[in-house]
Amino acid sequence: xxxxxxxxxxxxxxxxxxxxxxxxxxxxxxxxxxxxxxxxxxxxxxxxxxxxxxxxxxxxxxxxxxxxxxxxxxxxxxxxxxxxxxxxxxxxxxxxxxxxxxxxxxxxxxxxxxxxxxxxxxxxxxxxxxxxxxxxxxxxxxxxxxxxxxxxxxxxxxxxxxxxxxxxxxxxxxxxxxxxxxxxxxxxxxxxxxxxxxxxxxxxxxxxxxxxxxxxxxxxxxxxxxxxxxxxxxxxxxxxxxxxxxxxxxxxxxxxxxxxxxxxxxxxxxxxxxxxxxxxxxxxxxxxxxxxxxxxxxxxxxxxxxxxxxxxxxxxxxxxxxxxxxxxxxxxxxxxxx
Amino acid sequence: xxxxxxxxxxxxxxxxxxxxxxxxxxxxxxxxxxxxxxxxxxxxxxxxxxxxxxxxxxxxxxxxxxxxxxxxxxxxxxxxxxxxxxxxxxxxxxxxxxxxxxxxxxxxxxxxxxxxxxxxxxxxxxxxxxxxxxxxxxxxxxxxxxxxxxxxxxxxxxxxxxxxxxxxxx
Amino acid sequence: xxxxxxxxxxxxxxxxxxxxxxxxxxxxxxxxxxxxxxxxxxxxxxxxxxxxxxxxxxxxxxxxxxxxxxxxxxxxxxxxxxxxxxxxxxxxxxxxxxxxxxxxxxxxxxxxxxxxxxxxxxxxxxxxxxxxxxxxxxxxxxxxxxxxxxxxxxxxxxxxxxxxxxxxxxxxxxxxxxxxxxxxxxxxxxxxxxxxxxxxxxxxxxxxxxxxxxxxxxxxxxxxxxxxxxxxxxxxxxxxxxxxxxxxxxxxxxxxxxxxxxxxxxxxxxxxxxxxxxxxxxxxxxxxxxxxxxxxxxxxxxxxxxxxxxxxxxxxxxxxxxxxxxxxxxxxxxxxxxxxxxxxxxxxxxxxxxxxxxxxxxxxxxxxxxxxxxxxxxxxxxxxxxxxxxxxxxxxxxxxxxxxxxxxxxxxxxxxxxxxxxx
Numbered sequence: 001x002x003x004x005x006x007x008x009x010x011x012x013x014x015x016x017x018x019x020x021x022x023x024x025x026x027x028x029x030x031x032x033x034x035x036x037x038x039x040x041x042x043x044x045x046x047x048x049x050x051x052x053x054x055x056x057x058x059x060x061x062x063x064x065x066x067x068x069x070x071x072x073x074x075x076x077x078x079x080x081x082x083x084x085x086x087x088x089x090x091x092x093x094x095x096x097x098x099x100x101x102x103x104x105x106x107x108x109x110x111x112x113x114x115x116x117x118x119x120x121x122x123x124x125x126x127x128x129x130x131x132x133x134x135x136x137x138x139x140x141x142x143x144x145x146x147x148x149x150x151x152x153x154x155x156x157x158x159x160x161x162x163x164x165x166x167x168x169x170x171x172x173x174x175x176x177x178x179x180x181x182x183x184x185x186x187x188x189x190x191x192x193x194x195x196x197x198x199x200x201x202x203x204x205x206x207x208x209x210x211x212x213x214x215x216x217x218x219x220x221x222x223x224x225x226x227x228x229x230x231x232x233x234x235x236x237x238x239x240x241x242x243x244x245x246x247x248x249x250x251x252x253x254x255x256x257x258x259x260x261x262x263x264x265x266x267x268x269x270x271x272x273x274x275x276x277x278x279x280x281x282x283x284x285x286x287x288x289x290x291x292x293x294x295x296x297x298x299x300x301x302x303x304x305x306x307x308x309x310x311x312x313x314x315x316x317x318x319x320x321x322x323x324x325x326x327x328x329x330x331x332x333x334x335x336x337x338x
Numbered sequence: 339x340x341x342x343x344x345x346x347x348x349x350x351x352x353x354x355x356x357x358x359x360x361x362x363x364x365x366x367x368x369x370x371x372x373x374x375x376x377x378x379x380x381x382x383x384x385x386x387x388x389x390x391x392x393x394x395x396x397x398x399x400x401x402x403x404x405x406x407x408x409x410x411x412x413x414x415x416x417x418x419x420x421x422x423x424x425x426x427x428x429x430x431x432x433x434x435x436x437x438x439x440x441x442x443x444x445x446x447x448x449x450x451x452x453x454x455x456x457x458x459x460x461x462x463x464x465x466x467x468x469x470x471x472x473x474x475x476x477x478x479x480x481x482x483x484x485x486x487x488x489x490x491x492x493x494x495x496x497x498x499x500x501x502x503x504x505x506x507x508x
Numbered sequence: 509x510x511x512x513x514x515x516x517x518x519x520x521x522x523x524x525x526x527x528x529x530x531x532x533x534x535x536x537x538x539x540x541x542x543x544x545x546x547x548x549x550x551x552x553x554x555x556x557x558x559x560x561x562x563x564x565x566x567x568x569x570x571x572x573x574x575x576x577x578x579x580x581x582x583x584x585x586x587x588x589x590x591x592x593x594x595x596x597x598x599x600x601x602x603x604x605x606x607x608x609x610x611x612x613x614x615x616x617x618x619x620x621x622x623x624x625x626x627x628x629x630x631x632x633x634x635x636x637x638x639x640x641x642x643x644x645x646x647x648x649x650x651x652x653x654x655x656x657x658x659x660x661x662x663x664x665x666x667x668x669x670x671x672x673x674x675x676x677x678x679x680x681x682x683x684x685x686x687x688x689x690x691x692x693x694x695x696x697x698x699x700x701x702x703x704x705x706x707x708x709x710x711x712x713x714x715x716x717x718x719x720x721x722x723x724x725x726x727x728x729x730x731x732x733x734x735x736x737x738x739x740x741x742x743x744x745x746x747x748x749x750x751x752x753x754x755x756x757x758x759x760x761x762x763x764x765x766x767x768x769x770x771x772x773x774x775x776x777x778x779x780x781x782x783x784x785x786x787x788x789x790x791x792x793x794x795x796x797x798x799x800x801x802x803x804x805x806x807x808x809x810x811x812x813x814x815x816x817x818x819x820x821x822x823x824x825x826x827x828x829x830x831x832x833x834x835x836x837x838x839x840x841x842x843x844x845x846x847x848x849x850x851x852x853x854x855x856x857x858x859x860x861x862x863x864x865x866x867x868x869x870x871x872x873x874x875x876x877x878x879x880x881x882x883x884x885x886x887x888x889x890x891x892x893x894x895x896x897x898x899x900x901x902x903x904x905x906x907x908x909x910x911x912x913x914x915x916x917x918x919x920x921x922x923x924x925x926x927x928x929x930x931x
Contacts, residue, residue: 017779027413035708044416051401051418063404064450065414114823134825135710136780157827158710197710221707222715330413 020142029331030142030151031324033160035201042205046170048323049316055092065326066095069126074116074141075154076102076132081290082154086129089321098125113137114144121146127329128152135159135194150328158194164289165198167320169206171313172244175285179203185212185238185280186229187270188248188297189219191259195289196248197227204228214238214270218259235270239279247272247288247297263296272298277307285309343493343503351466351482352383356390358480359433359464368431368460374398376448377419379437379495383466386501387435398423405447427456437495439465439481442474467503469493509551510534511925512544516556516886520563521859522875531561533882536925540878552927554920556886562858563874564596564627564883564921566865568764569661569686569740570814570836572598572629575616576605581816581903583617586836587626589902591921591929593837594861595812596883597873598627599686602634602659609634609645611653618654626928628883630869632659632686635674641665644674647681656869659686661740662787664722672729679735684869686738689722689747690788699827701791705774711827714789716744723750731759738868739763741813743788745798752807762868765799766813767839768908770846772796776908780826783908786813787831804851809864810843812836816904834904837895844889844916854889882925891917 016036023029028041055063071090073083083099090097102116117128127150130138135157142151155161176182184203190196190213203211213224214232224231232238239245254260277284286298286308294300302308363371372395375384381399388397400421403414434448445463452458466482471489485493492506511533518529518541525541532540532548539545567590573581583600590598600617602608608617614631621629633650635658637643647658658678660666664687666674678685695718700706702713719742727750730737742748742763754761768786773796776784784790802808815832822829843861846852852860866874873883892915893899895907921929 020779048414048416048418051403051420054420054422055404062454064454065404065409112820112824132825134827136827137825139780140825156710156825158712160710194710197708222702222713223704223707226704227707326414327416330409 017139020139023331027331028327030138031162031328032138032142032151032153033201034162034165034198034205035160037205039205039207042166042169042202045166045320045323045327046173048327049166049170049319052319052322052326053316055319055322062092062094064094066090066093066329069095069329070098070124071095071127071129071325072098072100072120072125073154074100074102074120074128074130076130076137077155079131079155082131085317086154086321089318089325092318093322093325095325113141117141117144121149125149127325129154131155133157150331152324152328155194158192158197160198161194162198163317163321163324164195165202166324167313167317168199168246168287168289169202170316170320171287171309172285174312174316175309176243179206179208182208182243183210183212183241184208184244184246185214185232185242186246186248187214187235187238187272189250189254190215190224190248191219191221192251192254193248199246200227200229212238212242216260216266216269219254235272235276236279239276242280242284245272245277245280245284245286247286247292249289249291250293250296263293267296271296272302274299274301274305277302283307287313290314341505343505346483346503348466348501348503349386352386353390355464355466355480355482356387359387359462360391362462362479363433366431366460366462368462370395370431371433371462372398372425372427372430373433373435374400374423374452376434376436376444377401379466379497380435382495382497382501383437384435387464396424398425400448400451402444402447402451405451407443407447421451423455427452427458430458432458432461433464434461435464437465438467438469438493439463439476439478440469440471442472442476445476446474466495467493509925510549511882511922511927512548512550512553513556513561513884513886514553516559516561518561518876519854519858520876521855522563522863523877525876526855531876531884533922533925536882538876538878538880538882541876554886558888559919560854560887560889561876562594562885562887563862563876564885564923565594565839565861566869566871566873567595567598567814567836568738568809568811568865568868569601569632569659570598570812571603571816571832572600572617573816574604574620575613580818580821583620583629584624584626585901585903586814586816587621587624587629589834589836590627591923592901592918593812594840594885594887594918594921595627595836596885596921596923597630597871598814598836599630599632599656599869601661602632602639603662607634607638608632608655609637609639609650611649614650614653614655625926626923628923630656630871632657632661634658635660635678635685636666636670639663639665641667641670644677647678647683651681651683655683656871657684657686657738661686661688664688664690664692668725668729671725672733675729675733675735675737679733684736684738686740687726688741689719689726689739691718691721694718694721697827699785699789699831700777701774701789703774703792705777709777709780716746716791716795719744719788720746720750723747727754727759727761730761731757734760736760737762740811741766741769741788742799742808743769743791743795745795748798748802748807751802755807762809763807764809764811764865765803766835767810767842768813768833768835770796770800770803770810771842772908777826781908782822782824782826782829783833783906783910785822785826785829785831786833800846800851803846803860804856806856806859806864809868810839810860811865812839814902815906816902817906819905822906832906833908834902834906837900837902838907838909838914840887840918841914841916882922884920884922885918886920887916888919889916891915891919893917
């Protein structure tokens, strides 16, 4: 409960989720949000992802690490891309995978999320990968699963998409090597973006020089700077001297809700063209979580140009997810090895 | 703190192993072996042997972290080194090199990993130290030195320069 | 039954009384204060030494869930919780099922309340039929059947024109109109305050303007129609300013704040704790402090905001949980915390919880005068107790204070001279 005296400092400090995500030995048990995890944990994820990258490049793309484990993809929100990457990642670790599209099954008939979880637990599932339209859904599920089960957040509402953020961090590390001196700009619909929130936390934890957000006013959340970013309203000033540009996807629904007049106007003000890209550093790398709306977020020249690392992000997505699965499923250590 | 076995001359031991190995390979009529060292200690030993024997095929290295059988017991070690086998395994005569043969589980994992790459013609096992405590029916073909240690004692190869054997209480 | 409550500190701001006096009760009324009436023989004597004797609290809007939502609670369970919390009268919101828009439903509720025999239930008739926001309800019939006021709460689906006409009509029958100030289009699908917390958690936020825009509208219409309006559950600092100004301009508009809103803020949502999902949402420290000051300055009174829920209602991801706290039993300890902090004195506490609501409703309650109905609660302000399933009476266990230690407890409650609660 709030104490009756509030902190004198103006910086916003809210409770974080690390107590839920880490087990008693400080090992990652659930991966729900990048917010509150230490630099050490985030670095560990990237290091393990590095070793799994090697696996994907080998002739043998599979390792037996998670053989015998059952992983359930619980997608309450449709997504072929993300689900396929998790599916592939799990199979490359030799785990068994169940794919559940709940949007079309029991929950519409009224089965509560808890009942769905309990039924799956009864079928000896070891891990839930959850995507849901409600912010906080992965946290909710993590609070209710048995002690040996891990939960990975594949995207909850607007809140977090931590595996996407980690594959982005992994990509940045591979291209730029050192986070310390980087100025990173995130452009687009920050208000509705779980990817942006997770990226902002991760970038700040990894110690980048500056995180900027560039967006129209209607697409910025309240108290934006309390997230740990500098806010810019236009590309010219926002992109100045920037090392990494992350473009967010603009969804059509935003026009219907009177948040923006049109995709055309958005592109005019915030779309990334070769000319605008030149405001940033010459070796700037351009990223996008996908799928890209060509001509809305960026034009083809940028998407396919030399600064783009978008395809690398996709490749890195599998290794990163393998890393997160391997680390979390190994949390329930029963003893020492001989 | 471990106690260094100062009585052991590692370089000399590895030299002797090289001689034994050469003889064994000749006996088996293996002229183009593919040497693979197990990270980390086995690779150090393999590097010395590979150079001393002047093998033509490049040295391979494997990290068995993803093939261990104790994942559920101790989780994943985040410091996994890359496995690199420069040539296809198919039909090759492998010389697998490790530093310490103890329970046999590391060798089991290494064999599984190698077989995931392809079907070798044969595998010859070379170890620097063969210590008591086998839990699986595996034996080495070339042994540097034998040690009879109590289960409470641990022996480890430190390196890469200088290489030294250390014993420890568990 | 003849009852004497002796040695208690009587706190009765209605009659400017604060001191140790005996109270003598017979035939459901207070017969005398201080001196025993001639020939009075007490059948039961309550020794209230070291305790406070107050007029029973009056709540301006609670959800009793019956008829229609019995899986959450019942009139019996919640009126029982009410008296345990010191409340002798509770207004029942019209969002029952069927809606409280016919005399039959009014009668049903009154009958059930009488059968339960705990706190008195004061029905708030629906302002519009089915709370649909289109058709005026038969307010005269509802008043005749026993409604003390009419209300559109918790809905907000009236056009400005319909609201204006509804206010006119209600005032023609001298009925108070209770409204929840909330602009539905601004609120949209928000579930927390629109601020740093909503940004961090990625939850749709409800800005303060959702409340202030509605209040601005209501104040103008109330002034123009000269209707009496009460706003239930305000949450923002800006709302307080608007209400103070309206009061200054002698517009007949009053308001209350839910007791928990004087303590909790958006930070308490923490990592998606659904126990803190309320409507209106918990806002910032600045808002909370302004609401406290407003209570201290008698600009607003205090209500419970009581919303009992079944367990499943809170067992879902945050945005999909139902809003509301089961709060009748925690109002007293929460208000006593403010007295301890020096924000209020005991007289003001009593005034905000009983006299002010009674005055708003135009009822003869909230006073310990000779001749008035004996609606009384006796409080031990120092009693420390643990909020557990054992000590909790409401059927809804949805309270963020569960498991916490509370200070201040009701020892006895009397409704119209009958002891309906004893610790």
